[in-house]
Amino acid sequence: MIKLDRLPEPAILSSEGGKWLTALQSAIAKYGSYKLIPEQERESLVAHYRHRQIQAILSCSSHGKCAFCECHPAEGGYLQVEHFQPKSIYPDMTFEWSNLLPACGPCNISKSDHDTTKEPILNPYDTDPTGYFDFEGISVIAKTGANYTISKRTIEVFSLEGIRLWKPRAEILISLKGFAQAIEYALKDLEEADTQTKKTRRLRRLKEALMTIESLALPNAKFSAFCKSFLMKCDVYIEAKKVVSAM
Ligand SMILES: [Zn+2]
Structure with a gap:
């Protein structure tokens, strides 16, 4: 993992993000919760976060690599848009630019709906990972010291060791x-x-x-x-x- 710099918000997100969120919030109010929205309806309401303009800018900011394991999509599947704070728990963050990160399929699946607010992990757009990880042979290890817990949890959440x-x-x-x-x-x-x-x-x-x-x-x-x-x-x-x- 390396430090990444977030690029400006894509124009489509600035212009449409508010409308997309309002529609999602209306459905949450109608059905009682995010998880109770019928799957097909929910999918069509949230699918906008995968807009090609959003994917392209995220990919550009990460040099075309997964923000977490640094694979190129060829090794880890195509680059997906990952919600750092999971949309299933924090639906208001579904179209929030700072919450979207590029991830490979295996990292995205491994993280699933891990609650990053309750159990923080490292976000390479916010924190330089240099002091967090070390490598021994082909293994990644958490550096000892103040960041140890977050480093270890980040390795586990994304299955970076295996x-x-x-x-x-x-x-x-x-x-x-x-x-x-x-x-x-x-x-x-x-x-x-x-x-x-x-x-x-x-x-x-x-x-x-x-x-x-x-x-x-x-x-x-x-x-x-x-x-x-x-x-x-x-x-x-x-x-x-x-x-x-x-x-
Ligand atoms: Zn990855």
């Missing part, structure tokens, strides 16, 4: 290790350069190897928090960065 995400993390880990090995070789070649021409050429190769591995940790890359965590602990990467900045 075979669904171990597999893609393992594949990326193999790539990261391969790129780290390329950096190690480039670093060794640079140390052994005995002419200025060789030094210049080998330094360029080392910089290219660094750029390649860093591209996996960019915000638009899938599972970028996992990749960034790997880099922060990768001795050969840290050493190579020092060498490049000293030249």
